Amino acid sequence: MTGPDGRAEFRPHSAHWGVFEAAWRDGELVVRPHPGDPDPNRILQNFPRALRHEARIARPMIRRGWLEQGPGADPRRGRDEYLPVSWDRALDLVAGELRRVGAERIFGGSYGWSSAGRFHHAQSQVHRFLNTALGGYVRSVNSYSAGASGVLLPHVLGPMEDISRRNVTWDAVAQHSDLVLAFGGLALKNSMVAGGGISRHVERDSMRAAAERGCEFILVGPLRDDCPEEARAEWLPITPNTDTALMLALMHTLAAAGKHDRAFLDRYTTGWPVFEDYLTGRSDGQPKDAAWAAPITGIPVERITALAHRLVGRRVLVTVAHSLQRAEHGEQPVWAGIVLAAMLGQIGLPGGGYHYALGALGHTGRRTNLVSTAALSQGRNRVGAFIPVARIADMLQHPGEAYEYNGQRLTYPEIGLVYWAGGNPFHHHQDLNRLREAFRRVETLVVHEPAWTATARHADIVLPVTMTLEREDIGSSQTDPLMVAMHKLAEPYGEARDDYAIFAALAARLGREEAFTEGRSARDWLRHLYDRTAADMRAKGFEAPEFEVFWKAGYLTLPEGPDDGGLLRAFREDPEGVPLPTPSGRIEVFSATIAGFGYADCPGHPAWLAPSDVPEAAAPLHLVANQPATRLHSQLDFGGHSQEMKRRGREVARLHPADAAARGIADGDIVRLFNARGACLAAAELSEEVMPGVVNLPTGAWYDPEDPAEDRPLCVHGNPNVLTRDIGTSRLAQGCTGQLTTVEVERFTGNLPPIRAFTPPGAVAAE
């Protein structure tokens, strides 16, 4: 496609981090954000250099040990060589394994973000394939994002989607909020990202408008830059994983002064008296007052009581970030935040009340489209077994063992084959040394990847897939009005194929091609999905062009619903007519259901449960392993922007100058972070944005073991998941707890090992 000057035209495409246009100029892909985006981000600039990077996978590869010995447990996973094979050979081997192992022993949860196009969405593809071609697979439920809240919220307030997406909008914050009390902040680095794509990043301007109107933002958290400058936020540093104690003390202060909204509690909630007995200490002898919370949280008594009084008589919005619940007992701050907001009596009012995870993603605080983009149907899974997603290592290590989850007693299934497409467990899972052990036990690990991630390097069969830029798709999300015709911008790398083409070929080998493809090419599917969306628009009285017109125009603007406050507003206005979808129909300050489960680690009302991972002599610092600003998770860590922000090739770990001085660490030094589980290197940056006692190493640097033959090798690149703990939030949700742990940090004085994460593993000659 060339323009009037004979040069390639800019063509539309989309990523989780923004809608964009790209064109080739002098052999380079030039990427520019969507012209309508008021605040685009630099993550897009990871694309150009990533496209033809040597970290890409060019051919199907089989791990040597697997080929020689056949399927089975193998300690060489993660340090073996690979043999390139033809597509036919690779597909025959995969099809044979799927048939041999059978649906009941295949783990196909395949958690992960993959890429933004709605058709070539790898997780949808792999699930549809396993369902249609094999009858199903062992699945996973919930997410690493919101493992605890996803289970808790429906019990006590409402479905996660309603509380985190169809709730208070950024417009309402700009116009109505007087005070936003943000636990875990409202970091712009996070709202840059939205699954399916995003055309307008509105957060910065909304916070600026609110602050200019006089709205106060209070950031509760360990890092000052979790709120943008535009918010002019007041920073309240807090000891990590102690927010529940602060919330309880704010509530105690309000109740003791009689400043809580009793009428709201009576009309809209259930169980207040039980909770009040806990708050005052009548039930356990310990009043949860500011004097009690001060030593736990590190916040002075006067600051807690003064903050409580500032919350009275104003339009207050309480927000709780996902990060707070990605920690031991992560259910508690989510629930305590709800009760605090209920005591303030503003749930359901414009710009007030409670918003779970506002700003965590570019999906929140927006209006919802009136039509949804049709998604690929997944077919039916006939296998009943599942795990809460973050229990994967437990499942692989302890088949047959019983565990508890959300009121059920479940048993870990026995797994023979693990199939992964579109995710990177060596990015997302905790305690990677344990995960390595777990993956060594399976019979066969099949991975579809565009690049040689650590997950691909542990696989037995590695199938190279196209990057999003190398295929056509449709980008769309429920919370962004722009539907994007994602044009193809480059030819596939090497022999890479689309996930869809791979699954179609496998389905053919299993005699199920028609069931999987329904006779459609990828382009036919795009037209089919588009036509369903267009038909829905027309049925609702809107105009929608034919597919070819949409494809040529590049964009279609979908109609947005009203800014109506969602389920919480409707409940406030008519609590009897529109009850909440909780057992009582009300906000559950006390949940009889949860109390009935009898879990000491998640009782029937929000409570302070002291964490077990606290600083001690061997690990005196809190590690905050949060989301990276320079990329989405581990994706395109080899891209230009992500690489430019590293120092000496390592991920940057920030710590307070006082903590650095105590350890003789200077800015730019290479440091070693370590604890009982593992160790990694990183480049130190001294920063007053980090509270004392905390070190911040974001996720996403590719796991890079110095000597993979060791039990606990040093990661030379800076992946914090060698340090984090692999335990569930509680028996209620069994969510991931990767955000926080404790570590020690020291200057690294040895010879600096090279980064090999982006160099493909050793290959033996082709057959």
Ligand SMILES: Nc1nc2c(c(=O)[nH]1)N[C@H]1C(S)=C(S)[C@@H](COP(=O)(O)OP(=O)(O)OC[C@H]3O[C@@H](n4cnc5c(=O)[nH]c(N)nc54)[C@H](O)[C@@H]3O)O[C@H]1N2
């Ligand atoms: N310590 C700690 N750990 C965490 C977190 C934390 O806060 N702290 N956060 C957690 C959270 S919230 C999440 S959501 C997870 C994210 O974990 P993941 O979603 O697993 O992380 P990604 O790096 O996005 O992995 C996506 C993978 O898909 C590949 N991919 C991209 N496009 C395609 C495609 O078209 N086809 C195929 N087959 N593959 C493709 C990419 O190359 C990449 O390897 O991490 C979790 N892990």
Ligand SMILES: Nc1nc2c(c(=O)[nH]1)N[C@H]1C(S)=C(S)[C@@H](COP(=O)(O)OP(=O)(O)OC[C@H]3O[C@@H](n4cnc5c(=O)[nH]c(N)nc54)[C@H](O)[C@@H]3O)O[C@H]1N2
């Ligand atoms: N740029 C970028 N944006 C992303 C992602 C990405 O990988 N890159 N991932 C996306 C995904 S999948 C998700 S689920 C969301 C995740 O959204 P979040 O989980 O909210 O994001 P994080 O950056 O992990 O955490 C936000 C902040 O919480 C603070 N925090 C940590 N522990 C505590 C605590 O105990 N108390 C308090 N008060 N604060 C604490 C940290 O300082 C951290 O910066 O982000 C999304 N946005």
Ligand SMILES: [Mo]
């Ligand atoms: Mo997430």
